[in-house]
Amino acid sequence: MRTWSRKNSLGGVKLRSEMDAREAAVLRSLVSSVLGLLQERADATPQDDLAALTGLRVGSSVPPDDASLARLLPDFYRSEADSPEADNADVNGALRSLHEPEIIDEKLTAGHIILDTLPAEGGRVLLTPEQADAWLAGLNDVRLALGTTLGIDADTPDHLDPSDPRAPHLDVYHWLTWMQDSLIVALSP
Template identity: 70%
Template sequence: MRPWIRKNSLSGPKLRSEMDAHEASVLRSLVASVLGMLEDRAGQAPQDDLAQLTGLRTGNATPPDIPAVRRLLPDFHRPDPDAATNADDESADLNGAMRSLHEPSIIDAKLAAGAMILRTVPESGGRVVLTPEQAEAWLYGLNDVRLALGATLDIDDDTPETLDDDDPRAPHLDVYHWLTWVQDSLVQALQP
């Protein structure tokens, strides 16, 4: 993939890059996978009679079981480690209530960002041209893909930049680093 560049046009600024067919395929596959996990999570939300009457959606009150989805939809509140022992129960109750209220709209935003990437990445590679608004959606969507992949690979601050060739995570870590580069290049190009 070529670095993102910013070009001014009569219709406003555009961000441009080009990716080959393999890169486009990998990105589309990763985005589709993340969207699938989020759609599955949204589909597991309980059906609420009040929500059907009022149109207000409620989400799951419990955290996701899948580490990648849990990374995309983290708890809203973390208990104070110095607090009393019942702080964990209070925190779980607070997180359940907050999750139930806000998770549907968070999932909607993540689905919209991922869908924007899928709409703008040519299936067989080629030129990608984005408006600044589309580029913002790309940043959100790329970040979600990186978070999900990082959780799946168990990447943390102690993970080395490269892994031994016999480590099954090694090729996926290269993809993680590529996504980081794509995201950073886009951030740089967005700056005026």
């Protein structure tokens, strides 16, 4: 992949890069996996009779069991562990049921924008600033999901021993980080 670049044109600002077929396939696969997780969560939302009557959508009030999905849809409120109100399940459940459908919709939209603007066989990628924002959000979701799966934390070294089964995936994680950083730099005026 080439570094993202910013070009001014008659149609406005465009951000562009190129990916080879292998890079495009990896990114498409990762984005599709995250979209699948999010769509499963949306489809598993219990049907609510009041929501059907009023048109108000509600989401699940319980956090996801899947660690990657829980990282993409974290609790809204966390208190200090030693505080008397340490159990915030009711608050988080209510906030989750009210806001999760829209959050999932935004994440699905961002992922679909990546898939729609990324040539399946690789090649030139040309984005508007709005599409670039969606790419940033979608890349962040992929990085969060992959990082959770790999157990990446502040103590994870930049390079793992080649015999570690996570090593190639960590390289992909770093590539996603570089791609996201390059796009942020290109978006900056």
